[in-house]
Amino acid sequence: MLNARGRLSMKYWQLAAVAGLTVGCAAVGWAQESVSYLVRVEDPTSKLIHVEAELAAEGDTTYVSLPAWTPGHYELENYARFVREFRASGDGGSELRWDKLDADTWRIVSEGTTKVRVTFGFLADTLNLSGSLLKEDFGFFNGTNIFVYPEGRYDLPARVSFDLPEGWGVATGLSDSEEPGVFVASDYHELVDNPTFVGHFDIDSVLVDSVWVRLAVYPAEYLDDSRTPARAMALEALAQMARVLHDLFGEPPYDRYTVLIYLEEGQISFAGGLEHADSHLDIVPAITFQNPRFTFRQFLYRLLAHEYYHAWNVKRIRPVEMWPYDYERRQYTPLLWVSEGITDYYAHVVLTRAAIWGEGEFLNAVRDWIIQTEALPAREAVEDASINTWIDPTFVDRYMYYDAGALLGLLLDIQIRHATENRRSLDDVMAKLYHEHYLEGRGFTTNDFLAYVGAYVGLDVAEQFYRDHIDGRRPYPYQQVLTLAGLSFETDTIIEPFFGVQVASTRDRRMLVRQVVPGSAAAAAG
Ligand SMILES: [Zn+2]
Numbered sequence: 001m002l003n004a005r006g007r008l009s010m011k012y013w014q015l016a017a018v019a020g021l022t023v024g025c026a027a028v029g030w031a032q033e034s035v036s037y038l039v040r041v042e043d044p045t046s047k048l049i050h051v052e053a054e055l056a057a058e059g060d061t062t063y064v065s066l067p068a069w070t071p072g073h074y075e076l077e078n079y080a081r082f083v084r085e086f087r088a089s090g091d092g093g094s095e096l097r098w099d100k101l102d103a104d105t106w107r108i109v110s111e112g113t114t115k116v117r118v119t120f121g122f123l124a125d126t127l128n129l130s131g132s133l134l135k136e137d138f139g140f141f142n143g144t145n146i147f148v149y150p151e152g153r154y155d156l157p158a159r160v161s162f163d164l165p166e167g168w169g170v171a172t173g174l175s176d177s178e179e180p181g182v183f184v185a186s187d188y189h190e191l192v193d194n195p196t197f198v199g200h201f202d203i204d205s206v207l208v209d210s211v212w213v214r215l216a217v218y219p220a221e222y223l224d225d226s227r228t229p230a231r232a233m234a235l236e237a238l239a240q241m242a243r244v245l246h247d248l249f250g251e252p253p254y255d256r257y258t259v260l261i262y263l264e265e266g267q268i269s270f271a272g273g274l275e276h277a278d279s280h281l282d283i284v285p286a287i288t289f290q291n292p293r294f295t296f297r298q299f300l301y302r303l304l305a306h307e308y309y310h311a312w313n314v315k316r317i318r319p320v321e322m323w324p325y326d327y328e329r330r331q332y333t334p335l336l337w338v339s340e341g342i343t344d345y346y347a348h349v350v351l352t353r354a355a356i357w358g359e360g361e362f363l364n365a366v367r368d369w370i371i372q373t374e375a376l377p378a379r380e381a382v383e384d385a386s387i388n389t390w391i392d393p394t395f396v397d398r399y400m401y402y403d404a405g406a407l408l409g410l411l412l413d414i415q416i417r418h419a420t421e422n423r424r425s426l427d428d429v430m431a432k433l434y435h436e437h438y439l440e441g442r443g444f445t446t447n448d449f450l451a452y453v454g455a456y457v458g459l460d461v462a463e464q465f466y467r468d469h470i471d472g473r474r475p476y477p478y479q480q481v482l483t484l485a486g487l488s489f490e491t492d493t494i495i496e497p498f499f500g501v502q503v504a505s506t507r508d509r510r511m512l513v514r515q516v517v518p519g520s521a522a523a524a525a526g
Contacts, residue, residue: 035156037147040163041198047134048084048121051146055118055156057090057110063151064118065105067144067192067327070130072274072314074389076330077130079122079145080104086120093117104328105151122146127264129274129283138199138218140262140281143192144327154188154324164198171203171216172196173258173279189325193315195274195281197260205256206235208242212256222263222289230292237301240354241308248350248427249312249434254278257311259304263289273303275310282307301356302365305347313346313430314339316438323443336386337470338449341405342430345413348406363487366410370478372403379473382408383446404476408469411481415465416456418484424456446470 033056040050055064066080080103088096088106090113098108110116124132124139132141150156160183162170173194174183185191202220205212215234217223223231238259246252258279263286273282282303288295321333333339348365351357378396380388385401392398413426429452437444446466454462468474478489 033156035158037160041165044134044136047123047125049124049134049141049146050121053118053148055116055150057113057116060111062108062110062116063105064148065151066148068104070142070144071325073130078103082123083120089117091115118148129281140197142195147191149188158185158191168199170198193276194279195260204231206239208239209246209252211252213238213242214258217261230289233292233296237356240356241305241350244350244354249431273307275307275315277311277315280307301351302347305350306344309343309346312434313343317433318443320443320445330390332387334383334386337382337401337405340402342409344402345406345409369403369407373407376400381471381473383471407476412453414481414485419457429453
């Protein structure tokens with residue numbers, strides 16, 4: 001472990017093009033082009049993050065946009081809503097005329113200028129995993145919120161510097177440049193995939209397999225070593241998870257991984273995390289860190305493992321419909337049951353393999369997935385739920401593909417292990433998707449996934465399972481499949497309307513699920 005709690009004051013504003021960065025664009029003339037950003041906090045109480053962006057003019061008219069959504073949070077949010085005092089200037093500081101073209105795009109008259117500088121204030125008052133928040137001594141932002149880009153140019157490298165109050169630090173997954181306090185990204189995707197902490201917070205790190213895993217927490221006092229074991233517990237758990245994850249895929253795919261945790265001391269209606277390729281951001285109640293011996297095991301470890309597994313599954317192993325990301329419109333994919341559900345399944349697998357959890361906790365989680373899935377008022381195919389999440393339908397749980405997808409992952413894993421006498425598992429399917437799709441620079445389809453599963457269980461078996469339980473709405477074959485793993489599945493139907501779901505205790509390798517709904521899918525499957 002390495003403690004790194006120094007503070008840096010940063011005042012840099014570099015306009016020079018970033019040397020040495022290549023651009024994924026065929027035109028030779030673009031090779032040195034980049035966008036430079038300055039993120040400035042003048043008065044934290046104003047809740048305004050001031051943003052300056054300098055980019056090349058695109059002829060007589062230059063279009064700049066902000067994203068409509070943040071990958072991982074499948075909902076249109078149109079961050080341009082939070083922009084105020086938008087201004088554009090050209091060479092020598094001359095004011096440029098502009099108007100709005102659509103909800104997310106500004107049209108700037110750039111005739112006669114080679115560079116365009118855009119400035120605006122961003123209202124950072126949203127406590128949301130895909131939002132931005134500014135407080136007196138601290139702030140965080142998502143790149144999708146504040147980094148305007150020249151329309152159609154996701155390929156440009158970027159350079160980000162900060163002008164912050166004295167004593168404020170920066171924690172971000174963005175790569176360091178040669179200049180202290182200045183960060184770089186090879187393209188827009190990388191730029192906006194790194195949420196950033198600014199201000200006073202605690203940051204610490206642990207070395208795992210030659211890469212640093214960092215933990216930044218705000219407010220810092222919740223990691224006071226004289227009062228709480230939270231720091232040691234969180235770093236140790238992250239290190240254990242990292243080792244298991246690196247083993248699963250054969251390598252760490254990042255130079256370093258950063259976990260950003262914001263602790264909310266006031267009322268909060270949610271707790272969760274949002275994944276990124278080299279980092280993730282969690283927002284959880286501060287109480288989580290007040291009694292870590294209890295709450296970490298109950299809640300935080302699972303959240304960390306889920307978001308961490310996402311660094312592979314969805315950020316790198318990504319449905320083809322989101323390859324590459326398009327920040328201007330919804331990207332519908334039927335595969336969120338893999339991206340979210342199998343991620344949740346593996347969160348539990350990783351915790352168990354890392355010996356952070358015991359087998360009993362794993363089986364309790366399986367029981368909870370079954371209860372949650374079978375308690376749904378309406379049965380929806382996980383593929384349809386994946387599409388529908390964008391519109392938050394009123395008749396089903398928009399997130400049902402988490403629990404149902406985790407179950408499907410378990411059921412497929414057991415079938416693969418059974419068919420191959422435990423020589424192969426879902427681990428191999430996920431590793432193949434990583435090596436043969438992500439590392440080959442492409443997304444994956446349902447057919448790709450089924451082909452890998454089918455190679456172990458038989459393609460006809462994989463395709464029938466798909467038709468029945470993934471595209472289809474047939475009850476899950478708990479009894480038939482769990483038995484293969486030496487687990488028993490029982491349902492106990494209680495005729496007691498309005499009582500809700502009742503859970504019995506788990507003993508040994510046995511799950512007991514009690515349902516109140518006669519004729520439910522669980523009862524039928526059992
Ligand atoms: Zn997730």
